[in-house]
Amino acid sequence: MNTAREPVNQGNQPRYAAIKSHIRDRIEAGDWQPHTRVPSENQLAEEFQVSRMTARRALSELTDEGVLVRSQGLGTFVAEPRPAGSLMEIRNIADEVSARGHSYSSRIQRLEETAASAAVALALGLAETAPVFHSRIVHCDNDVPIQWEERFTNPALAPQYLQQDFSVSTPNAYLSAVAPLTEVDTTVEAIAADEEIARALEITAGDACLQIWRRTMSSAGVVSFARLVHPGNRYRLGAQLRF
Amino acid sequence: MNTAREPVNQGNQPRYAAIKSHIRDRIEAGDWQPHTRVPSENQLAEEFQVSRMTARRALSELTDEGVLVRSQGLGTFVAEPRPAGSLMEIRNIADEVSARGHSYSSRIQRLEETAASAAVALALGLAETAPVFHSRIVHCDNDVPIQWEERFTNPALAPQYLQQDFSVSTPNAYLSAVAPLTEVDTTVEAIAADEEIARALEITAGDACLQIWRRTMSSAGVVSFARLVHPGNRYRLGAQLRF
DNA sequence: CCGCACTATTTGTATATACAAGCATATACA
DNA sequence: TGTATATGCTTGTATATACAAATAGTGCGG
Secondary structure, three states, X not given: OOOOOOOOOOOOOOHHHHHHHHHHHHHHOOOOOOOOEEOOHHHHHHHHOOOHHHHHHHHHHHHHOOOEEEEOOOEEXXXXXXXXXXXXXXXXXXXXXXXXXXXXXXXXXXXXXXEOOHHHHHHHOOOOOOEEEEEEEEEEEOOEEEEEEEXXXXXXXXXXXXXXXXXXXXXXXXXXXXXXXXXXXXXXXXXXXXXXXXXXXXXXXXXXXXXXXXXXXXXXXXXXXXXXXXXHHHOOEEEEEEO | OOOOOOOOOOOOOOHHHHHHHHHHHHHXXXXXXXXXXXXXXXXXXXXXXXXXXXXXXXXXHXXXXXXXXXXXXXXXXXXXXXXXXXXXXXXXXXXXXXXXXXXXXXXXXXXXXXXXXXXXXXXXXXXXOOEEEEEEEEEEEOOEEEEEEEEEEOOOOOOOHHHOOOOOOOHHHHHHHHOXXXXXXXXXXXXXXXXXXXXXHOOOOOOEEEEEEEEEEEOOXXXXXXXXXXXXXXXXXXXXXXX
């Protein structure tokens, strides 16, 4: 035996990664439809001139990632695509409206720099009275208000925030662009509309509304903290989960 | 050489799984706090009398699961705990209440077999007027109502539903037991309480409530379809998402 | 025609081995 | 003292091997 061996790898990318992307490519190109059987470990090992264990690693990782499904004795198959769209997905309200074939518009009520209150400072991880950007925008679907957005943004992480034209793009779009999100905390509750929200959303004070608190973080810290209020009778959040 | 080997494993549980649960136990018991360094692959291999690759597998899987963090050249460390509780997780309301250290109780308002209405038949994938089980239960936290649950259940998939004692367990607990869930559709909206809900939840008609529609499916089809209403001021749904 | 044993294929578990690469510390040298 | 170098530990990649377990198909006997 001795396990003499050719100069191991050398390349930068691990070999199993190459096999993974090959399989991914085939699936994305549509060559391998869901439920299609993919080559076995031994076949891949032969094809890519690697050991079975290396081919196996590629298949195993893709299985962990939900791309493939494996069954002992049967083989490895392309998994069904997961249904898109989660309640927690950070969707752009403008895109959502467009997707429904409606026209999106917004009404900017406030866009300023203020001193952080105690609660805002805590949420953003800043010192009290530190300067923060504050915006208040009403988003409309076919000119009917569907979301009241109050947002506090960390100036250090999104310095150009106040210069954005939010009649064209949304705060979310800008923030996603300047700092890739790493984490989002969301809380959902039902509230009764107060006078101010009722006026902005053109509903009656006391009407039931869906209120969402959302804190978005990038690797550098808390980027933004928003309170989103939807009229109860004009908005729903949907989610599908599979096991 | 020959690689003569003792009678491989024999036991039912894989050896790497034993190592995984050992590590999990230590972390859950608090012996190993976050950022604590865990034994190296070689140490674990020695301790559990397995090869390094087997010990490695345990550490790798726990890393994939977010329990550990590894760093080449440095070692393996206990990861920071993820904030628990997902909005979409199918939680048992009774467990939720217990977790808060409060007492759980329920008030069963209705428990019967009825003929499916058009909407219910559609949601459950049954024919109109087909028999369905119908229940209406109010769940309480320290005797204060926090959820009004109206549920329609497919008799074919949960035949013993009406015989359950829902003052002890919840519908969710029974349904999860008889048919493993494969899929859940959820919709969230804000509504104003009507007279009936207001009475049941001991709030005022017109108060803002969080309404959740939830359809649970197993491989055999739609198991159950529920409408859950929470008083707006007594309930929140939280979710954390990481990228 | 039905059931049973057998076989080939495929994934799953486990090991021993070799070398690469990142990191920290100790050591030697200027 | 300060900067290289070496050493030892760690995780990461890759291979060859052996056997276990699940599955589908084949062929044989009743």
